[in-house]
Amino acid sequence: MSRNSWFLSLIMALSFFAAISPASAQIPLGTASNFGVLGGSAVTNTGPTIVNGNLGVSPGSAVTGFPPGLVAGGTIHLADAVAMQAQNDLTVAYNTAAGLACGTDLTGQDLGGQTLTPGVYCFSSSAQLTGTLTLDALGNPNAQFVFKMGSTLTTASGAAVVFVNGGGSCNLFWQVGSSATLGTGTSFAGNILSLQSITMTTGASVAGRLLARNGAVTLDSNTVSPCQPGICPTITVGPKSLPAAMFGVLYSQALLATGGNAPYTFSVSSGALPPGLSMSNSGLISGTPTATGTFNFTVLATDANGCPGSRSYVLVITGGMCPTVTVNPAILPPATAGMPYSQTISATGGIAPYQYTVSAGVLPNGLMLNSTTGLISGTPTAGTFNFSITATDVNNCPGTRAYIMVITGGMCPTVTVNPVSLPPATAGMPYSQTISATGGIAPYQYTVSAGVLPNGLMLNSTTGLISGTPTAGTFNFSITATDVNNCPGTRAYIMVITGGMCPTVTVNPVSLPPAPAGVPYAQTISATGGIAPYQYIVSAGALPNGLMLNGTTGLISGTPTAGTFNFSITATDVNNCPGTRAYTQVITGVCPLISISPPTLPAAIAGSPYSQLITATGGTAPYTFAVTTGALPAGLSLNSASGLISGTPSVAGGFNFTITATDANGCQAIQAYALQSLIPSVISVPALSRQSIFALIVIMLAATSATMLRRR
Numbered sequence: 105m106s107r108n109s110w111f112l113s114l115i116m117a118l119s120f121f122a123a124i125s126p127a128s129a130q131i132p133l134g135t136a137s138n139f140g141v142l143g144g145s146a147v148t149n150t151g152p153t154i155v156n157g158n159l160g161v162s163p164g165s166a167v168t169g170f171p172p173g174l175v176a177g178g179t180i181h182l183a184d185a186v187a188m189q190a191q192n193d194l195t196v197a198y199n200t201a202a203g204l205a206c207g208t209d210l211t212g213q214d215l216g217g218q219t220l221t222p223g224v225y226c227f228s229s230s231a232q233l234t235g236t237l238t239l240d241a242l243g244n245p246n247a248q249f250v251f252k253m254g255s256t257l258t259t260a261s262g263a264a265v266v267f268v269n270g271g272g273s274c275n276l277f278w279q280v281g282s283s284a285t286l287g288t289g290t291s292f293a294g295n296i297l298s299l300q301s302i303t304m305t306t307g308a309s310v311a312g313r314l315l316a317r318n319g320a321v322t323l324d325s326n327t328v329s330p331c332q333p334g335i336c337p338t339i340t341v342g343p344k345s346l347p348a349a350m351f352g353v354l355y356s357q358a359l360l361a362t363g364g365n366a367p368y369t370f371s372v373s374s375g376a377l378p379p380g381l382s383m384s385n386s387g388l389i390s391g392t393p394t395a396t397g398t399f400n401f402t403v404l405a406t407d408a409n410g411c412p413g414s415r416s417y418v419l420v421i422t423g424g425m426c427p428t429v430t431v432n433p434a435i436l437p438p439a440t441a442g443m444p445y446s447q448t449i450s451a452t453g454g455i456a457p458y459q460y461t462v463s464a465g466v467l468p469n470g471l472m473l474n475s476t477t478g479l480i481s482g483t484p485t486a487g488t489f490n491f492s493i494t495a496t497d498v499n500n501c502p503g504t505r506a507y508i509m510v511i512t513g514g515m516c517p518t519v520t521v522n523p524v525s526l527p528p529a530t531a532g533m534p535y536s537q538t539i540s541a542t543g544g545i546a547p548y549q550y551t552v553s554a555g556v557l558p559n560g561l562m563l564n565s566t567t568g569l570i571s572g573t574p575t576a577g578t579f580n581f582s583i584t585a586t587d588v589n590n591c592p593g594t595r596a597y598i599m600v601i602t603g604g605m606c607p608t609v610t611v612n613p614v615s616l617p618p619a620p621a622g623v624p625y626a627q628t629i630s631a632t633g634g635i636a637p638y639q640y641i642v643s644a645g646a647l648p649n650g651l652m653l654n655g656t657t658g659l660i661s662g663t664p665t666a667g668t669f670n671f672s673i674t675a676t677d678v679n680n681c682p683g684t685r686a687y688t689q690v691i692t693g694v695c696p697l698i699s700i701s702p703p704t705l706p707a708a709i710a711g712s713p714y715s716q717l718i719t720a721t722g723g724t725a726p727y728t729f730a731v732t733t734g735a736l737p738a739g740l741s742l743n744s745a746s747g748l749i750s751g752t753p754s755v756a757g758g759f760n761f762t763i764t765a766t767d768a769n770g771c772q773a774i775q776a777y778a779l780q781s782l783i784p785s786v787i788s789v790p791a792l793s794r795q796s797i798f799a800l801i802v803i804m805l806a807a808t809s810a811t812m813l814r815r816r
Contacts, residue, residue: 130248131197131200131201131248131250131277132193132196132197132200133193133194133197133295133313133315134189134190134192134193134194134196134197135186135189135190135193136190136191136193136194136197136313136315137313137330138157138158138178138190139157139158139159139160139178139190139313139315139330140155140156140157140158140159140175140178140313140314140328140329140330141155141157141159141160141313141314141315141321141323141328142158142159142160142161142162142187142190142191142194142313142314142315142316142321143160143161143164143302143316143319143320143321144161144162144163144164144191144316144317144318144319144320145161145163145164145166145318145319145320146161146164146166146167146168146320146321147159147160147161147166147167147168147169147320147321147323148166148167148168148169148320148321148322148323149168149169149170149172149173149322149323149324150169150323150324150325151169151172151173151306151324151325152172152173152174152325153169153170153172153173153174153323153324153325153326153327153328154173154174154176154326154327154328155173155174155175155176155178155323155328156176156177156178156328156329156330157177157178157313157328157330158175158178158179158180158181158186158190159175159178159179159180159181160180160181160182160184160186160187160190161181161182161183161187162181162183162184162187162188162190162191163183163188163191164183164320165182165183167180167182169323173323191317194297194315194317195317197277197297197315198279198297198299198317201250201252201277201279201297202252202279204224204250204252205224206224206225206226206252207223207224207225207226208220208223208224208225208226209225209226209227209228210225210226210227210231211226211227211228211229214232214233214234214235215231215232215233215234215237216232216233216234216235216236216237216260216263217235217236217237218237218238219238219239219240219268220237220238220239220240220249221239221240221241221242221247222241222242222244222247222248222249222271223249223250224250224252225249225250225251225252226251226252226253226254227251227252227253227254228254229253229254229255230253230254230255230256230257230258231251231253231256231257231258232258232259232260233257233258233259233260233263233265233290234259234260234263235260235263235264236263236264236265236266236385237263237264237265237266238266238267238268239265239266239267239268239271239276239293240267240268240269240271241267241268241269241270241271241272242269242270243269243270244270244271245270245271245272246275247270247271247275248275248276248277249271249275249276249277249294250276250277250279251277251278251279251294252279252281253278253279253280253281253282254281255281255282256280256281256282256283256284256285257278257280257283257284257285257296257298258284258285258287259285259286259287259290259292259308260287260290261287261288261289261290262287262288262289262290263286263287263290263291263292264290264291264292264369264385265291265292265293265294266293266369266385266406267293267406267411267412268371268404268406268412269412270411270412272331272411273293273294273295273311273312273331273408274331276293276294276295276312277294277295277297278294278295278296278297278298279297280296280297280298280299280300281299282298282299282300283298283299283300283301283302283303283319284296284298284301284302284303285302285303285305286302286303286304286305286308286310287305287308288305288306288307288308289306289307289308290305290308290309291308291309291367291369291408292308292309292310292311292312293310293311293312293408294310294311294312295312295313295315296310296312296313296314296315297315297317298314298315298316298317298319299317299318299319300316300317300318300319301316301319301320301321301322302314302315302316302319302320302321302322303321303322304321304322304323304324304326304328305324306324306325307324307325307326308324308326309326309327309328309329309367310326310327310328310329311329311331311365311367311407311408312328312329312330312331313328313330314328329365329408331365331408337363337364337411338363338413339361339362339363339364339368339405339407339411339412339413340361340362340363340413340415341359341360341361341403341404341405341413341414341415342359342360342361342362342415343359343360344415345417345418346389346417346418346419348419348420348421348422349378349381349393349419349420349421349422350393350421350422351393351394351395351396351421351422351423351499352392352393352394352426352427352454352455352499352501353392353393354390354391354392355381355389355390355391355392355393356388356389356390357388357389357390358386358387358388358389359383359387359388359389359403359405360387361387361405361407361413363413364405364407364408364411364413365407365408365411366407366408367386367407367408368386368387368405368406368407368408369385369405369406370383370384370385370386370387370403370404370405370406371383371385371403371404371406372401372402372403372404373402373403373404373414374401374402375399375400375401375402376399376401377389377399377401377419378393378394378395378397378399378419378421379393379394379395380392380393380394380395381393383403387403387405392455393421394455394498394499395421396421396422396423397420397421398418398419398420398421399418399419399420399421400416400417400418401416401417401419402414402415402416402417403415403417426454426499426500426501426502427453427454427501428453428503429451429452429453429454429458429495429496429497429501429502429503430451430452430453430503430505431449431450431451431493431494431495431503431504431505432449432450432451432452432505433447433449433450434505435507435508436480436507436509437588438509438510438511438512438588438589439468439484439509439510439511439512439589439590440511440512440516440589440590440591441484441485441486441511441512442483442485443483443516443589443590443591444481444482444483444590445471445480445481445482445483445484445590446479446480446481447479447480447481448477448478448479448480449473449478449479449480449493449495450478450495451478451495451497451503453503454495454496454497454498454499454501454503455497455498455499455501456497456498457476457497457498458478458495458496458497459475459476459495459496460473460474460475460476460477460478460493460494460495460496461473461475461493461494461496462491462492462493463492463493463494463504464491464492464506465489465490465491465492466489466491467480467489467491467509468484468485468487468489468509468511469484469485469487470482470483470484470485471483471484473493478495484511485511486511486512487511488508488509488510488511489508489509489511490506490507490508491506491507491509492504492505492506492507493505493507512589516544516589516590516591516592517543517544517591518543518593519541519542519543519544519548519585519586519587519591519592519593520541520542520543520593520595521539521540521541521583521584521585521593521594521595522539522540522541522542522595523537523539523540524595525597525598526570526597526599527635528599528600528601528602528635529558529574529599529600529601529602529679530601530602530606530635530679530681531574531575531576531601531602532573532575533573533606533679533680533681534571534572534573534680535561535570535571535572535573535574536569536570536571537569537570537571538567538568538569538570539563539568539569539570539583539585540568540585541568541585541587541593543593544585544586544587544588544589544591544593545587545588545589545591546587546588547566547587547588548568548585548586548587549565549566549585549586550563550564550565550566550567550568550583550584550585550586551563551565551583551584551586552581552582552583553582553583553584553594554581554582554596555579555580555581555582556579556581557570557579557581557599558574558575558577558579558599558601559574559575559577560572560573560574560575561573561574563583568585574601575601576601576602577601578598578599578600578601579598579599579601580596580597580598581596581597581599582594582595582596582597583595583597606634606679606680606681606682607633607634607681608633608683609631609632609633609634609638609675609676609677609681609682609683610631610632610633610683610685611629611630611631611673611674611675611683611684611685612629612630612631612632612685613627613629613630614685615687615688616660616687616688616689617770618689618690618691618692618768618769618770619648619664619689619690619691619692619769619770620691620692620693620694620695620769620770620771621664621665621666621691621692621693621694622663622664622665622694622695623663623695623770623771623772624661624662624663625651625660625661625662625663625664625770626659626660626661627659627660627661628657628658628659628660629653629658629659629660629673629675630658630675631658631675631677631683633683634675634676634677634678634679634681634683635677635678635679635681636677636678637656637677637678638658638675638676638677639655639656639675639676640653640654640655640656640657640658640673640674640675640676641653641655641673641674641676642671642672642673643672643673643674643684644671644672644686645669645670645671645672646669646671647660647669647671647689648664648665648667648669648689648691649664649665649667650662650663650664650665651664653673658675664691665691666691666692666693667691668688668689668690668691669688669689669691670686670687670688671686671687671689672684672685672686672687673685673687692769692770692771695723695769695770695771695772696722696723696771697722697773698720698721698722698723698765698767698771698772698773699720699721699722699773700718700719700720700763700765700773700774700775701718701719701720701721702716702718703775704777704778705749705777705778705779707779707780707781707782708737708740708753708779708780708781708782709753709781709782709783709784710753710754710755710756710781710782710783710784711752711753711754711784712752712753712784713750713751713752714740714749714750714751714752714753715748715749715750716748716749716750717746717747717748717749718742718747718748718749718763718765718775719747720747720765720767720773722773723765723767723768723769723771723773724767724768724769724771725767725768726745726767726768727747727765727766727767727768728744728745728765728766729742729743729744729745729746729747729763729764729765729766730742730744730763730764730766731761731762731763732762732763732764732774733761733762734759734760734761734762735759735761736749736759736761736779737753737754737755737757737759737779737781738753738754738755739751739752739753739754739755740752740753742763747765753781755781756781756782756783757780757781758778758779758780758781759778759779759780759781760776760777760778761776761777761779762774762775762776762777763775763777
């Protein structure tokens with residue numbers, strides 16, 4: 105064999121092996137390459153989707169959502185010959201990709217975060233992309249990447265596929281054994297050849313094609329831009345230069361790219377950004393520089409087809425004066441000797457994290473400062489202490505504050521928690537009770553230090569208010585009040601929450617007495633059965649004209665006008681448990697003239713029984729009698745029903761009082777009396793001797809005999 109023949113054979117052999125290499129085997133799309141979206145059963149869309157190229161469906165014929173969707177630079181084909189031929193060509197391309205030998209098995213690995221070179225990659229079942237997949241074309245603009253999935257392809261929200269060092273989506277194929285789903289906001293690239301369906305969630309975009317053999321393609325506010333094979337265009341990165349930044353000052357500058365097929369992905373290909381700055385995939389340089397100097401770096405922008413463009417930048421970070429660092433708080437709360445103390449020092453105005461130091465004076469004995477967190481803690485001793493604390497940020501910019509801290513001596517005072525006990529509550533009814541404290545230095549903080557509050561109730565740690573709507577049961581708990589010096593006081597409580605339904609609240613009296621028109625009227629409504637105090641309202645009808653109800657005391661008062669009035673009064677206790685009673689009140693016309701007899705009273709004798717009947721006429725019986733001014737002599741009383749004044753006066757003297765008689769209609773008469781209670785008369789008999797008594801008897805017998813003789 106001649107040298108030329110041998111050389112020609114070698115060239116042919118190498119060409120053959122190159123032709124059958126999985127990495128270089130071409131996948132023909134045929135007429136399917138003219139379609140941005142091709143579905144087997146249907147194409148549905150929601151929102152302002154843009155499809156570049158043809159949109160078609162075959163053998164199905166359903167396309168919905170166009171408009172609002174837009175097909176740009178192409179035509180919609182519904183089960184026509186063009187769509188049918190595209191499906192036939194898709195089947196050939198799908199089978200060709202499926203028949204390629206696997207170069208690297210990635211089963212079980214997430215594509216996110218990986219950088220892969222040209223080749224055939226396979227997954228025995230499903231594939232997942234979370235984050236960014238970088239495809240390095242190694243400088244070959246025709247580099248081909250094939251990904252084969254046994255079942256599904258799924259991307260997470262915000263996932264992306266980017267090219268570096270050439271390459272493009274025209275030669276990127278995803279052969280999916282069942283269905284593909286691109287997550288919200290995914291920036292995808294390549295030709296998806298799916299046996300079943302393809303779903304694009306909200307805001308996802310693809311630089312490539314969505315080709316489904318049997319299932320539907322579902323779109324939602326997406327952009328589909330098929331690649332255009334050929335030489336990469338010139339991509340220009342801007343701006344030409346970056347504005348200077350200042351140390352410690354927030355910086356933000358957006359980079360742009362033009363000339364290629366959006367969207368673009370930006371990265372730093374050489375050098376490094378200044379410390380404190382970072383660049384997003386969209387090209388935003390932002391952050392707060394933490395060092396001064398001149399920094400050189402190159403930014404690479406890659407378009408949707410993997411075509412690159414770059415620009416070198418010089419970013420100068422100038423020095424500058426430190427910002428004002430403020431140490432907080434302005435003052436430190438006092439502490440009590442022997443009591444645990446805790447107070448955090450913080451800083452603002454600089455760049456965190458800060459370091460804290462005692463830069464002048466010393467902390468109170470027993471306290472220490474955590475240099476990282478700024479926490480002052482420990483158990484101090486008594487005294488007054490002057491010191492300064494300095495906070496220094498990451499750029500060594502300092503801020504200082506001077507403090508005077510008073511540590512009061514001695515033991516804590518006795519802090520008393522009030523009230524002594526809590527009123528009961530009703531399940532399902534709103535409850536409110538304020539806990540207070542005395543003996544310490546306000547303000548106080550309140551906590552449940554043992555047990556738990558009834559279900560449905562909560563304690564306000566600042567005001568001490570227990571409020572809410574509880575459930576039934578008996579609950580044991582303790583509440584601790586702590587004053588500003590951390591001096592505590594605790595009280596244990598037992599709280600009974602009575603079950604569910606309200607008790608029966610009874611409104612009294614049963615009926616209201618009639619009243620005369622034009623005469624002042626007063627009648628108190630009361631309630632029993634609930635928990636006082638009660639609130640009273642007229643819940644139906646209306647009171648007689650001229651009368652009003654006091655909502656707190658239940659007093660009906662005023663001067664009514666005549667008529668018959670029907671109304672209801674409801675009493676509500678502290679747990680909002682109500683009770684109601686209906687009333688009919690008769691207000692009569694003008695009262696008749698009622699007379700009280702006798703007009704004067706006979707005198708009484710102290711120590712002797714006395715009886716005098718007071719009567720009334722002119723009104724409507726029965727009457728009631730009452731002493732309305734003054735008072736009867738001690739020992740005498742007035743029967744309110746019969747009007748009888750009776751008893752045995754025990755004192756002598758003159759007594760003035762007024763008796764009021766009220767008839768059945770409330771009409772009244774008044775009679776003023778002056779009753780004298782006299783001292784009884786005493787007869788003195790001198791003592792007689794025996795002889796005097798005998799002589800007196802003889803005289804009496806003689807007188808008696810003389811009288812009898814005269815009668816004869």
